[in-house]
Amino acid sequence: MYAVDPVYEIDAALATSTVAANRPTPGPGTRPGSPEGTDAMPATTSAGPLFDPFAPGFTDDPYPQYARLREAAPVYQHPIGFWLLTRYDDVSGLLRAPGLSVEDHNVTGPLVELRESGNQARTDGLSMLDRDPPDHTRLRKLVSRAFTPRSVQKLRPLITDLADDMLGQIARAGQADLVESLAFPLPFAVIAEMLGTPPADHARIRELTGTLVRSLEPVNDPDVSAAIMAADEELASLAAEMIAWKRRHPADDLLTALINAEDDGDVLDDDELIAQTLLLYIAGHETTVNLLAGGTLALLRNPGQLELLRRDPGLIPNAVEEFLRYDSPVQASRRITLEPTEVAGTEIPAGAFVMLSLAAANRDERGFGPDAAELRVDRENARQHVSFGAGLHHCLGASLARLEAAITFERMLALLPGLALAGEVRWNGRINLRGPARLPVAAG
Secondary structure (H helix, E strand, C coil): CCCCCCCCCCCHHHHHHHHHHHCCCCCCCCCCCCCCCCCCCCCEECCEECCCCCCCCCCCCCHHHHHHHHHHCCEEECCCCCEEECCHHHHHHHHHCCCEECCHHHCCCCHHHHHHCCCCCCCCCCCHHHCCCCHHHHHHHHHHHHCCHHHHHCCHHHHHHHHHHHHHHHHHHCEEEHHHHHHCHHHHHHHHHHHCCCCCCHHHHHHHHHHHHHHHCCCCCHHHHHHHHHHHHHHHHHHHHHHHHHHHCCCCCHHHHHHHCCECCECCCHHHHHHHHHHHHHHCCHHHHHHHHHHHHHHHCCHHHHHHHHHCHHHHHHHHHHHHHHCCCCCEEEEEECCCEEECCEEECCCCEEEEEHHHHHCCHHHHCCCCCCCCCCCCCHHHCCCCCCHHHCCCCHHHHHHHHHHHHHHHHHHCCCCEECCCCEECCCCCCCCEEECEEECC
């Protein structure tokens, strides 16, 4: 969703580890590490693990599983070894906690073999999403110098023009797939403009990035794995060509700023520059698709909230926060414990891979009240969602995400007053970068 850093600390190690969730699991037992006196939570039931992202219908609607976990096992160790947190206070606390890692080499125990057998992209470990201080501090500081509020606000006219043009085309056609006609091309065009990339085959880049993000999901098909690795190599090559071109043609844009970014003589080396460029390029559009499409779908399925927003467009900025809370475009983040860590009375051992369910935390009644499972565009504390992460890895592109969404929904309400669903919604089948893949609408 956004030239975003944090939002989307999605980890390939988690993806590969969850593949094993389809394998037979041990019988019920207690949570390893639970101190004496705490309630023992079974790792499995007769139907399988309490958390099963491969269950039929999960990628269309994961929230019933998350609700059960929040009540039955809020600090849950999956039979294959990783831990899952689903309550707001626990997720928010660990996102902000010092002394935790995001570097996969710190994982110990049964997940090591799974991690090493997973899909590893060429740039793994080089982007700031995958680095701890002091490397993370250095990389983020250099990138932040290029990613300023001024740079984001300069894009307002472009975003408005793009939204007006795309929404106008939908109005004239009378119906469209909102993902293909708006939610995907708009953020793609915005991040390309912000980076200042040279003329390129954007259709090919869109295809490659769509393939590459499959590495963030469980993959056990050798052909898909090969396609992911090939896409990674081709994208890295394209990024290197873009950087070389930009060195010859500097301009007032993000890519030039990244190339020139310096802090006391420290600059990004070539591999780091490629990794940050690809991170911004991919995170800058792939996740925003889910915000725009998911937010639109939420409104169309809640006509009372849509009508409220039409009556009071001043609620749009808060509505964007509610869309982020209600259906997080990135569903999970991760942390790795470097020492035993207590969460809600349960001790998680050192070297544990901890999956922080942003989506589950955002629907926790303890954080957002008894109607947390409902969409409410005037929700007073909507902005307290954790969809942008928190702490050191808080999303660097949050302001761009908010700007793109606010402008798009403002123009949508103005240009498509009769917008309605016009067919069956198809989800993209992803566990983490989850959102509609097809959203048929009628302009009205």
